[in-house]
Amino acid sequence: MKRKIKMGMVGGGVGAFIGEVHRKAAALDGHIDLVCGAFSSNPERSKETGKNLYLPDDRVYGTYEEMIKKEKELPEGERMDFVSIVTPNHVHFPPAKMALENGFHVVCDKPMTVSLEEAKTLEKLVEETGLVFGLTHNYTGYPMVKQARDMVHNNRLGKIRKVVVEYPQGWLATKLEEDNKQASWRTDPKKAGPAGAMGDIGTHAENLAEYVTGLQIKELCADLSRMVEGRVLDDDANILLRFDNGAKGVLHASQISVGEENNLKLFVYGDKAGLEWHQQEPNTLLVKHLDGPIEMYRTGVDHGYLSDTALVNTRVPSGHPEGFIEAFANIYRNVAFTIGSRLEEKDPDEIHLDFPTVQDGVRGIAFVDTVIRSSDSDQKWTPLQS
Numbered sequence: 001m002k003r004k005i006k007m008g009m010v011g012g013g014v015g016a017f018i019g020e021v022h023r024k025a026a027a028l029d030g031h032i033d034l035v036c037g038a039f040s041s042n043p044e045r046s047k048e049t050g051k052n053l054y055l056p057d058d059r060v061y062g063t064y065e066e067m068i069k070k071e072k073e074l075p076e077g078e079r080m081d082f083v084s085i086v087t088p089n090h091v092h093f094p095p096a097k098m099a100l101e102n103g104f105h106v107v108c109d110k111p112m113t114v115s116l117e118e119a120k121t122l123e124k125l126v127e128e129t130g131l132v133f134g135l136t137h138n139y140t141g142y143p144m145v146k147q148a149r150d151m152v153h154n155n156r157l158g159k160i161r162k163v164v165v166e167y168p169q170g171w172l173a174t175k176l177e178e179d180n181k182q183a184s185w186r187t188d189p190k191k192a193g194p195a196g197a198m199g200d201i202g203t204h205a206e207n208l209a210e211y212v213t214g215l216q217i218k219e220l221c222a223d224l225s226r227m228v229e230g231r232v233l234d235d236d237a238n239i240l241l242r243f244d245n246g247a248k249g250v251l252h253a254s255q256i257s258v259g260e261e262n263n264l265k266l267f268v269y270g271d272k273a274g275l276e277w278h279q280q281e282p283n284t285l286l287v288k289h290l291d292g293p294i295e296m297y298r299t300g301v302d303h304g305y306l307s308d309t310a311l312v313n314t315r316v317p318s319g320h321p322e323g324f325i326e327a328f329a330n331i332y333r334n335v336a337f338t339i340g341s342r343l344e345e346k347d348p349d350e351i352h353l354d355f356p357t358v359q360d361g362v363r364g365i366a367f368v369d370t371v372i373r374s375s376d377s378d379q380k381w382t383p384l385q386s
Contacts, residue, residue, distance in 0.1 A: 010087055012084075035059060082099075106134070110135055111193065112358070122361065133361075147307055163268050195233060198234055212266060213247075221240040299314055331356070
């Protein structure tokens with residue numbers, strides 16, 4: 001790239017957890033500069049955040065509408081190239097739609113929207129404009145997840161028969177939403193949308209399973225629960241899956257599993273081998289063979305065994321752990337390189353197109369919609385239609 005890619009941000013004000021993660025990830029490789037933002041629905045809080053980030057006063061806005069309008073008036077090379085949206089779920093769609101309509105690329109936190117209609121609207125806008133749309137399903141950014149995907153795609157496991165993906169957390173095992181901001185909006189249907197745990201972490205599990213296997217969920221049978229008394233949205237889910245190649249699967253997502261942190265796990269079994277990956281030990285991938293010992297693949301340990309994609313998304317030598325922020329950063333870096341290629345009127349390198357897109361966002365919302373319909377129905381299997 002001939003210059004850094006310029007980023008604007010919607011959300012992520014003082015004290016916001018995920019906004020700070022996004023800023024650190026975007027800055028990690030030195031290809032992206034944060035140049036402006038509308039960091040809060042409270043204009044004063046937005047200004048305070050801008051000062052803390054050393055942004056000039058005239059590039060800190062009171063609303064995302066003002067930011068998009070004012071940035072569009074600036075010359076190319078000075079205005080933002082893309083907007084990063086890190087708000088609660090119900091404020092994903094409006095700024096994403098406005099940004100696309102005004103010629104700006106988008107990176108959006110998941111779930112992409114709160115309804116399938118909104119998701120399809122964004123998908124149509126991306127198709128019409130040709131703009132880049134990245135979705136931060138950050139777990140796909142880990143090098144060993146990419147290694148797992150490449151092994152599946154290269155038929156190292158054979159035909160996939162079984163997929164098990166689990167995402168248990170325990171932080172909402174009590175009614176924490178009464179005095180915790182993060183819990184409050186995630187359990188409020190006006191801000192989180194129609195799903196609780198399923199929208200927050202269930203979509204991660206669904207996306208990880210489809211990303212690694214290259215398969216799509218065809219139909220499912222879901223049982224959603226609200227375990228904490230008085231809670232409006234789901235906090236626990238158990239789902240049977242059927243994939244489009246005939247494989248069967250199980251997805252478990254819970255925020256009331258006492259003692260669990262972010263214990264995301266994936267197991268994929270083919271007719272020749274299986275693999276196992278744990279987010280809490282992300283630099284290790286286990287591959288299990290029908291007749292032979294278990295193989296352990298490690299991030300950065302390359303003796304000709306690791307895929308090009310796994311290597312490109314690794315920053316440090318073996319034995320130095322890479323983690324959550326680095327996985328986010330891989331998405332931002334690939335988005336930046338793709339936007340940079342567009343600015344230079346070149347086709348982006350295929351390896352840099354490896355980030356979740358608007359289509360993944362539609363799949364995620366369709367998944368949530370289908371899970372809710374399945375759980376509310378007496379019908380055993382509900383087709384997933386996106």
